Amino acid sequence: xxxxxxxxxxxxxxxxxxxxxxxxxxxxxxxxxxxxxxxxxxxxxxxxxxxxxxxxxxxxxxxxxxxxxxxxxxxxxxxxxxxxxxxxxxxxxxxxxxxxxxxxxxxxxxxxxxxxxxxxxxxxxxxxxxxxxxxxxxxxxxxxxxxxxxxxxxxxxxxxxxxxxxxxxxxxxxxxxxxxxxxxxxxxxxxxxxxxxxxxxxxxxxxxxxxxxxxxxxxxxxxxxxxxxxxxxxxxxxxxxxxxxxxxxxxxxxxxxxxxxxxxxxxxx
Amino acid sequence: xxxxxxxxxxxxxxxxxxxxxxxxxxxxxxxxxxxxxxxxxxxxxxxxxxxxxxxxxxxxxxxxxxxxxxxxxxxxxxxxxxxxxxxxxxxxxxxxxxxxxxxxxxxxxxxxxxxxxxxxxxxxxxxxxxxxxxxxxxxxxxxxxxxxxxxxxxxxxxxxxxxxxxxxxxxxxxxxxxxxxxxxxxxxxxxxxxxxxxxxxxxxxxxxxxxxxxxxxxxxxxxxxxxxxxxxxxxxxxxxxxxxxxxxxxxxxxxxxxxxxxxxxxxxxxxxxxxxxxxxxxxxxxxxxxxxxxxxxxxxxxxxxxxxxxxxxxxxxxxxxxxxxxxxxxxxxxxx
Numbered sequence: 055x056x057x058x059x060x061x062x063x064x065x066x067x068x069x070x071x072x073x074x075x076x077x078x079x080x081x082x083x084x085x086x087x088x089x090x091x092x093x094x095x096x097x098x099x100x101x102x103x104x105x106x107x108x109x110x111x112x113x114x115x116x117x118x119x120x121x122x123x124x125x126x127x128x129x130x131x132x133x134x135x136x137x138x139x140x141x142x143x144x145x146x147x148x149x150x151x152x153x154x155x156x157x158x159x160x161x162x163x164x165x166x167x168x169x170x171x172x173x174x175x176x177x178x179x180x181x182x183x184x185x186x187x188x189x190x191x192x193x194x195x196x197x198x199x200x201x202x203x204x205x206x207x208x209x210x211x212x213x214x215x216x217x218x219x220x221x222x223x224x225x226x227x228x229x230x231x232x233x234x235x236x237x238x239x240x241x242x243x244x245x246x247x248x249x250x251x252x253x254x255x256x257x258x259x260x261x262x263x264x265x266x267x268x269x270x271x272x273x274x275x276x277x278x279x280x281x282x283x284x285x286x287x288x289x290x291x292x293x294x295x296x297x298x299x300x301x302x303x304x305x306x307x308x309x310x311x312x313x314x315x316x317x318x319x320x321x322x323x
Numbered sequence: 324x325x326x327x328x329x330x331x332x333x334x335x336x337x338x339x340x341x342x343x344x345x346x347x348x349x350x351x352x353x354x355x356x357x358x359x360x361x362x363x364x365x366x367x368x369x370x371x372x373x374x375x376x377x378x379x380x381x382x383x384x385x386x387x388x389x390x391x392x393x394x395x396x397x398x399x400x401x402x403x404x405x406x407x408x409x410x411x412x413x414x415x416x417x418x419x420x421x422x423x424x425x426x427x428x429x430x431x432x433x434x435x436x437x438x439x440x441x442x443x444x445x446x447x448x449x450x451x452x453x454x455x456x457x458x459x460x461x462x463x464x465x466x467x468x469x470x471x472x473x474x475x476x477x478x479x480x481x482x483x484x485x486x487x488x489x490x491x492x493x494x495x496x497x498x499x500x501x502x503x504x505x506x507x508x509x510x511x512x513x514x515x516x517x518x519x520x521x522x523x524x525x526x527x528x529x530x531x532x533x534x535x536x537x538x539x540x541x542x543x544x545x546x547x548x549x550x551x552x553x554x555x556x557x558x559x560x561x562x563x564x565x566x567x568x569x570x571x572x573x574x575x576x577x578x579x580x581x582x583x584x585x586x587x588x589x590x591x592x593x594x595x596x597x598x599x600x601x602x603x604x605x606x607x608x609x610x611x612x613x614x615x616x617x618x619x620x621x622x623x624x625x626x627x628x629x630x631x632x633x634x635x636x637x638x639x640x641x642x643x644x645x646x647x648x649x650x651x652x653x654x655x656x657x658x659x
Contacts, residue, residue: 162343165639169598170616174348174632177620178355250468257470258602262617277472281606284479284491292480296473303468311464 060312064246067305071298075120082114087269090114094288104290106276107283115271116294122265122272123302126187127252133191135245138198139237143229145199146206157203164196172255176264186265190255194248201244202237209236243314250306257299273299326651333647337640344636349391352629359383359625363407381405381626403630408622414630417615423506424494425611428535428603429596430507431528433589435536440543441585447544448551448581449574456548463545466538471599475534475606482530490527492608499523531607535599539592546588550581590646597635 074081084090089109090101097104103112145156163171175189209215210233218228259265260274268275273295280291356362360377378384381404382393397404403414440463447459483491490496494508501520504511509528512521554560554577563573604613612631619627 158339159343162340163347165340165594165643166344166636167594167598167639169601170632170635173601173616173620174351174628177623177625177628178351254468254470258472261472261602261605262620264620274472277476281472281476284476284484287480287484289480289484292473292476296470296476299470300468300473303470304465307465307468311461 058312058316060308060315062312064305064307064309064312067301068309071120071302071305072124074117075124078118078121082111082117084111084114086110086114086118086271094283094286094291096288097290103294104288106279106291107288110269112276112290112294115276116273116298119271119273119276119295119298122183122260122270123253123256123274123299126183126190126256126265127249129184129187130190130194130252130256131245131249133188134194134248135198135241137191138195139202139234139241141195142199142202143206143233146203147210147225147229147233153203156199160196160199163193164200168193168251169255169258172259173262173264176259181264181267183265186256186259189259190252193255194252197248198241198244201240205237205240206233209233239317243310243317246306246310246313250303250310253299253303253306329651330648333644337644340643341637341640344640345395345633346391348629348632348636349394352625352632353390354387356625360407363623363625377407380410381407398630398633403634404626406624407626408619408624414627417627418612418630418634421610421612421615423503424609425600425604425613427507427509428528428531428600428609428611431509431532432535432539432596432600432603433592435532436539436592437536437543437589439536440540441547441582443540444544444547445551445574445578448548448555448577449570459544459548463541463548466541466544467595469538471534471538471602472606474537475530475603478530478534479607489530491530492527494524494527494610495520496523496527531603531609534606535596535603538599539595542588542592543585546585547581550584551577554580590642590649593642593646594639597638 087110089105090111091105091109093105093107093109095101095105095109101111101113103116106112106115141156141160145153171193172186172189175192176186179185179189215228215232218232256265257274257277260272261278263275263278266272266275276295277292277299280288280295283291353359358378360374360381360383375384382390385393394404401415403418406412406414406417443459443462447455450456479491482489495501499520501508501511501517501524502515504514508524509521512518512524555573560573560577563576600611601613601616603609604611605617608614612634616628616631619631
């Protein structure tokens with residue numbers, strides 16, 4: 055696979071933010087939950103991103119806030135990716151009544167606004183990080199399911215799969231060894247596109263107070279609090295958390311754009 | 324299949340989808356939380372008697388299957404039950420109050436996203452170089468990652484706080500009243516000939532609809548561009564050029580052809596529009612269904628949350644039916 059410029063920039067952005075989450079203890083100059091300055095200080099040498107209404111260092115909160123979003127997105131995307139892919143493989147390969155029912159259920163969920171479904175699930179499960187990840191995961195299962203099922207339908211009649219069947223290989227082996235490897239390209243694209251979406255959904259759930267509880271730092275929730283200080287002109291309480299959300303989502307979107315472009319080029323060769 | 328039969332057929336297909344979504348929401352919001360009254364009231368110790376009375380009042384003491392059917396039947400009749408927090412308040416009244424605000428925002432956001440997306444796609448499609456096309460394609464694939472509150476709050480900061488030219492939230496300035504006819508202020512004010520109120524309503528809707536519209540405009544830009552390219556590469560354009568038709572005129576003709584598949588895409592954007600509206604409304608204190616939903620979430624008012632979410636499920640079903648019908652009208656092939 056050739057690396058193009060979008061892939062490189064996207065990966066770099068994601069990597070920096072993940073490192074920030076991992077090394078938060080070393081990067082953040084102050085505690086994210088305790089006051090370290092006056093209230094609403096604008097950016098200055100001691101507090102490079104200013105302080106919030108409780109005198110906490112915005113930069114430290116931004117650094118620690120990366121943890122919440124990275125954890126939620128990681129759990130959500132892996133859960134939905136694995137479940138969606140397995141269901142899609144089975145449904146597409148076995149077909150029949152199971153396929154009809156699953157497809158109908160998945161299509162219906164897919165048609166429903168995913169954010170609203172995630173909100174309803176989070177409310178029902180109770181607001182915490184893990185439940186938010188589960189809620190986001192459930193809303194994205196159909197995305198993987200539909201893509202994988204569609205691909206399996208076309209691949210399962212290729213001659214190398216027929217050969218495997220003729221050899222009498224067990225279904226699980228055919229699906230894992232013959233069909234799944236064919237899906238990796240598309241899965242990578244969907245995976246990165248989906249991660250961009252998951253970042254936004256996590257931020258939205260946080261914005262509505264459905265993930266972490268104060269004083270835990272979180273970009274979406276900090277942005278929500280910053281909203282109250284627009285008329286005081288405390289722009290640093292909005293621009294930095296809001297910018298980070300956009301930046302991380304942008305990283306994943308560029309990665310997905312770059313990866314899909316390299317595949318198109320490769321197919322064209 | 325005739326058109327009427329096709330529409331009837333599609334309408335029948337929508338019913339299981341809506342039922343499934345209803346069931347899903349019912350399970351998520353009614354069954355998962357266990358006792359919603361307790362969940363709403365938190366861990367407070369309330370007397371057994373009072374709890375039972377409240378459950379009875381809200382119809383939550385009946386067996387689940389009975390609640391499931393009764394709720395559905397009542398919902399179709401327009402009875403959405405009562406709020407758990409504000410006792411005795413019919414949810415349907417609240418929703419009827421809030422719906423026009425959401426509808427107005429949705430319409431203006433669609434207009435904005437259509438204008439921005441199709442406009443950009445058209446300019447890029449017409450251009451001869453590749454630079455603009457690259458930018459349009461990138462625009463098409465990354466606008467959707469904008470976090471609505473981040474953009475919305477930034478615009479409030481810029482136009483509301485720094486430049487001071489537009490309000491930061493709400494639907495109307497204090498002191499301005501519009502008698503409700505349709506509930507859409509930009510239309511009602513014009514119907515009543517009150518241009519002052521109209522200008523105020525427009526001022527308030529610019530930022531929210533721009534925010535939501537921009538986020539939804541990407542696919543329009545991408546579709547317009549790729550359709551323009553497809554039509555520009557067709558033989559009809561060669562024929563135009565051979566006859567010496569000016570490029571400007573050709574672009575206009577090509578644009579018309581390119582527009583058809585885009586119009587049908589409007590329906591697909593609707594689910595995104597609903598989700599986006601919830602965020603946009605919260606960001607701009609826009610008094611619609613989204614703000615209502617978020618308010619109710621804060622208070623864990625399960626009956627109200629359930630009503631709004633199920634209403635969204637119905638809307639999605641109906642809009643997807645309308646999209647199918649529009650598609651069938653434009654392109655007769657899908658009917659067969």
